[in-house]
Amino acid sequence: MRFSRTLVAGSLASAAIAAPASPTATSAKDVYAAQATALTRSPTSHVKGKVFDRYVSIWFENTDFDMAAADPNFQYFAKKGITLSNNFALTHPSEPNYMAAVGGDYLGLDGDPFVSVPGNVSSVVDLLEDKGISWGMYQEDMPYSGFEGSGWVNQKNGANDYVRKHNPEIMYTSVVNNKDRAAQVKNLTMFYEDLKKDKLPQWMFVTPNMTSDGHDSSVTVAGVWLKTFLAPLLKDKNFMKNTLVMITFDENETYSTQNRVFSVLVGDAVPKELVGTTDSNYYNHYSEISTVEANWDLFTLGRWDVGANVFANVAKHTDDRLRKWTGSDFNTRYFNYSYPGIFNSKKGKWAPQPVPDVHSNRSGRTTLPAIKKTWEKEQPKNYYHGQLEIPDGYNPPVYPYKY
Numbered sequence: 001m002r003f004s005r006t007l008v009a010g011s012l013a014s015a016a017i018a019a020p021a022s023p024t025a026t027s028a029k030d031v032y033a034a035q036a037t038a039l040t041r042s043p044t045s046h047v048k049g050k051v052f053d054r055y056v057s058i059w060f061e062n063t064d065f066d067m068a069a070a071d072p073n074f075q076y077f078a079k080k081g082i083t084l085s086n087n088f089a090l091t092h093p094s095e096p097n098y099m100a101a102v103g104g105d106y107l108g109l110d111g112d113p114f115v116s117v118p119g120n121v122s123s124v125v126d127l128l129e130d131k132g133i134s135w136g137m138y139q140e141d142m143p144y145s146g147f148e149g150s151g152w153v154n155q156k157n158g159a160n161d162y163v164r165k166h167n168p169e170i171m172y173t174s175v176v177n178n179k180d181r182a183a184q185v186k187n188l189t190m191f192y193e194d195l196k197k198d199k200l201p202q203w204m205f206v207t208p209n210m211t212s213d214g215h216d217s218s219v220t221v222a223g224v225w226l227k228t229f230l231a232p233l234l235k236d237k238n239f240m241k242n243t244l245v246m247i248t249f250d251e252n253e254t255y256s257t258q259n260r261v262f263s264v265l266v267g268d269a270v271p272k273e274l275v276g277t278t279d280s281n282y283y284n285h286y287s288e289i290s291t292v293e294a295n296w297d298l299f300t301l302g303r304w305d306v307g308a309n310v311f312a313n314v315a316k317h318t319d320d321r322l323r324k325w326t327g328s329d330f331n332t333r334y335f336n337y338s339y340p341g342i343f344n345s346k347k348g349k350w351a352p353q354p355v356p357d358v359h360s361n362r363s364g365r366t367t368l369p370a371i372k373k374t375w376e377k378e379q380p381k382n383y384y385h386g387q388l389e390i391p392d393g394y395n396p397p398v399y400p401y402k403y
């Protein structure tokens, strides 16, 4: 069994989590056989954005804000861009943060198990494809494009290398069940090939391996990796094409303090006057989706993306009002636990699959028509974050859902 049915309880549970197509317990031999024939795709596009024409998100692991801010290599990039001093993770541990950063929710997930997001839940790639914007995932040491296993270790020393829990799009059934999409979930070998051939996509997500991202190592190792990877790219004309790079961490290491993560925006889409500055507006991982939506005037997912603040350097050009956290509860929100949902492991924390807001309208950006079509009939039943019956322990990942 790849995952335990006891992870969820309730009538929708078995329907919501269908067994994924390929087994995780594959032998190295099987992996190499599949590697030889795996489909890989590198579509490109040139859709002008309001502020940037390419968005690159690079995620590191489990580091407290102050630790990252003190590292000389992270400081090197801070000096070249905008430091986000109030960017928050959503919960602990890793996987829900990654899942949510592309899909606008983590559906109650409170661990790192093998889960598959139901096929009727969309993610940012649906919004991008709708506007003809190319995308790609680049996961260091993923053995081949579209690999669905839970992980892959270094074949020489057995150390953790690639892990599925840090690869958000592979968790979405709407991605893995489409072979063209799965073929765009690639490794860093492919990144360098795409770079060389000038075939990098307009939206990409980069996950270093378990050593490079700081998970099994330290912020020092992560910083050195980042400098080695990104510094040359900032001078590469195949990479720098009005590009905005988001450097961030999935979560803060200390569960009992607020889950603030160190994040920096760099690239040639950062105007000179903002280089070396700090933006102290409130953001969280959903701001990555809302910023991309604002930049390319995409539809929304109708989930937590709708209400999330757009990064100020982009919002200035997209008519997006930046909301302040006005509640006195700011300092008591730790973002260190999950809420009920189909993936929640705790007894009594099961809740139905939430229905997206099919009538969202954020500065004129409305819910993707395909999402509307799928979910319209379900509304207002289980209305998304309409919170008909909110069980104990509900901790909204963003401030109250108004936009």
Ligand SMILES: *[C@@H]1O[C@H](CO)[C@@H](O)[C@H](O)[C@H]1NC(C)=O
Pocket (backbone or CB within 6 Å): 012, 015, 016, 017, 118, 119, 120, 353, 374, 375, 378
């Ligand atoms: C979405 O998919 C889940 C899991 O397959 C299913 O239980 C649910 O009824 C579906 N909802 C809609 C509106 O398609």
Ligand SMILES: *[C@@H]1O[C@H](CO)[C@@H](O)[C@H](O)[C@H]1NC(C)=O
Pocket (backbone or CB within 6 Å): 035, 038, 039, 040, 141, 142, 143, 144, 145, 186, 187, 188, 189, 190
């Ligand atoms: C990366 O993926 C490609 C395409 O599937 C594959 O051919 C290659 O062997 C992989 N590289 C590594 C280092 O696993």
Ligand SMILES: *[C@@H]1O[C@H](CO)[C@@H](O)[C@H](O)[C@H]1NC(C)=O
Pocket (backbone or CB within 6 Å): 140, 141, 154, 159, 160, 161, 209, 210, 211, 212, 225
């Ligand atoms: C992780 O990536 C680095 C280079 O980026 C490489 O040296 C290392 O062998 C990889 N795997 C492990 C388990 O460290």
Ligand SMILES: *[C@@H]1O[C@H](CO)[C@@H](O)[C@H](O)[C@H]1NC(C)=O
Pocket (backbone or CB within 6 Å): 255, 256, 257, 334, 336, 337
């Ligand atoms: C979250 O942080 C608060 C404040 O430090 C702490 O009381 C609580 O136990 C933490 N919750 C979890 C699940 O770690």
Ligand SMILES: *[C@@H]1O[C@H](CO)[C@@H](O)[C@H](O)[C@H]1NC(C)=O
Pocket (backbone or CB within 6 Å): 064, 065, 066, 067, 252, 253, 254, 257, 258, 259, 260, 261
């Ligand atoms: C985690 O983030 C908080 C900010 O909310 C920060 O004050 C704290 O330093 C971080 N944790 C630790 C132990 O540094």
Ligand SMILES: *[C@@H]1O[C@H](CO)[C@@H](O)[C@H](O)[C@H]1NC(C)=O
Pocket (backbone or CB within 6 Å): 361, 362, 363, 364, 365, 366
């Ligand atoms: C969405 O809101 C904008 C104002 O921000 C308005 O002009 C537009 O008509 C609304 N669209 C829909 C479909 O309601």
